[in-house]
Amino acid sequence: MEIKGTTKVTGVFGYPVSHSLSPVFQNSAFKYLGLDYVYIPFEVKPQDLKEAVKAIKIFHWIGVNVTIPHKKQVIKYLDELDENSKILKVVNTIHNTDGKLKGYTTDGEGFLRSLKEDGKFKPEGKNVFILGAGGSSYAICGALINEKVNSIFITNRTLENAKKLKKNLVEKLKFKNIEIIEFEKRNDKKIWQNIDLLINTTSVGMKENDPLLIEKENIEMVKFVYDIVYNRKTELLKTAENLKIPYLDGISMLVYQGAISFEIWTGKKAPVDIMKKALYEKI
Numbered sequence: 001m002e003i004k005g006t007t008k009v010t011g012v013f014g015y016p017v018s019h020s021l022s023p024v025f026q027n028s029a030f031k032y033l034g035l036d037y038v039y040i041p042f043e044v045k046p047q048d049l050k051e052a053v054k055a056i057k058i059f060h061w062i063g064v065n066v067t068i069p070h071k072k073q074v075i076k077y078l079d080e081l082d083e084n085s086k087i088l089k090v091v092n093t094i095h096n097t098d099g100k101l102k103g104y105t106t107d108g109e110g111f112l113r114s115l116k117e118d119g120k121f122k123p124e125g126k127n128v129f130i131l132g133a134g135g136s137s138y139a140i141c142g143a144l145i146n147e148k149v150n151s152i153f154i155t156n157r158t159l160e161n162a163k164k165l166k167k168n169l170v171e172k173l174k175f176k177n178i179e180i181i182e183f184e185k186r187n188d189k190k191i192w193q194n195i196d197l198l199i200n201t202t203s204v205g206m207k208e209n210d211p212l213l214i215e216k217e218n219i220e221m222v223k224f225v226y227d228i229v230y231n232r233k234t235e236l237l238k239t240a241e242n243l244k245i246p247y248l249d250g251i252s253m254l255v256y257q258g259a260i261s262f263e264i265w266t267g268k269k270a271p272v273d274i275m276k277k278a279l280y281e282k283i
């Protein structure tokens with residue numbers, strides 16, 4: 001890759017950020033299409049976020065992705081938000097057009113494209129159980145509701161955060177078929193009889209000794225398992241595999257959410273297969 005005076009800069013703001021896999025597949029996509037763009041990881045501490053966002057304008061960068069822990073906090077520094085970001089109050093992509101910064105959230109749409117294209121799973125009319133009520137859960141719930149799922153069950157370690165998520169979905173998306181399951185009651189057998197899709201949106205599974213949050217007998221009842229953790233094969237996915245239940249890991253979502261960011265920045269269709277290949281070669 002040749003960096004020139006004309007090279008357009010994109011990247012990711014996160015803390016920590018050194019583990020990010022986005023540079024691998026974004027730069028491979030730029031190279032494949034012969035685009036004069038580069039993608040750089042930027043380590044931004046929470047107290048420096050405001051200044052970092054100013055830098056996007058000062059240096060005329062095309063835009064950046066925003067990851068943990070900035071997805072919610074960054075909103076107050078932007079000029080405009082797309083509809084989903086307004087509703088879900090999270091941003092993972094910033095686009096700079098002539099000094100105006102617009103925030104988007106591509107996690108939900110990336111999750112959906114991955115579920116439908118790689119998982120061959122159609123969420124319409126399905127009953128979904130979601131572990132977690134953090135930023136990615138907001139985006140995924142929003143996307144599933146737009147896709148007309150039948151019902152959503154949410155459990156979260158901190159009950160209050162699950163309640164906030166439910167309130168947001170009921171008020172903003174007018175979706176009423178949401179039930180909060182207390183974290184301690186998440187393995188109650190009666191909940192699991194009609195669940196089609198189980199999604200882990202928590203960070204549990206990222207570390208080697210992380211527990212399996214749902215009992216095997218319950219996982220056995222579901223038709224599809226999705227774990228958005230992407231750094232390793234989690235206990236949840238190993239269990240799904242042993243039970244011969246179709247599943248996807250977070251790599252697929254990572255590529256699709258990145259592909260949508262790529263399309264926002266370049267206006268070109270992302271070469272998804274090239275991006276996936278680069279990522280799988282890396283890991």
Ligand SMILES: NC(=O)c1ccc[n+]([C@@H]2O[C@H](COP(=O)([O-])OP(=O)(O)OC[C@H]3O[C@@H](n4cnc5c(N)ncnc54)[C@H](OP(=O)(O)O)[C@@H]3O)[C@@H](O)[C@H]2O)c1
Binds near residue numbers: 132203206228251
């Ligand atoms: N594949 C992809 O493209 C993609 C995209 C985005 C995120 N991710 C992954 O998704 C995960 C969550 O990201 P996020 O942005 O949603 O983070 P977040 O906003 O910080 O939310 C974290 C969630 O995990 C829960 N949690 C954390 N530690 C827990 C524990 N020990 N036991 C039970 N629950 C726990 C939190 O519960 P509390 O409310 O109780 O704190 C919260 O619901 C991360 O692993 C991230 O890498 C993947």
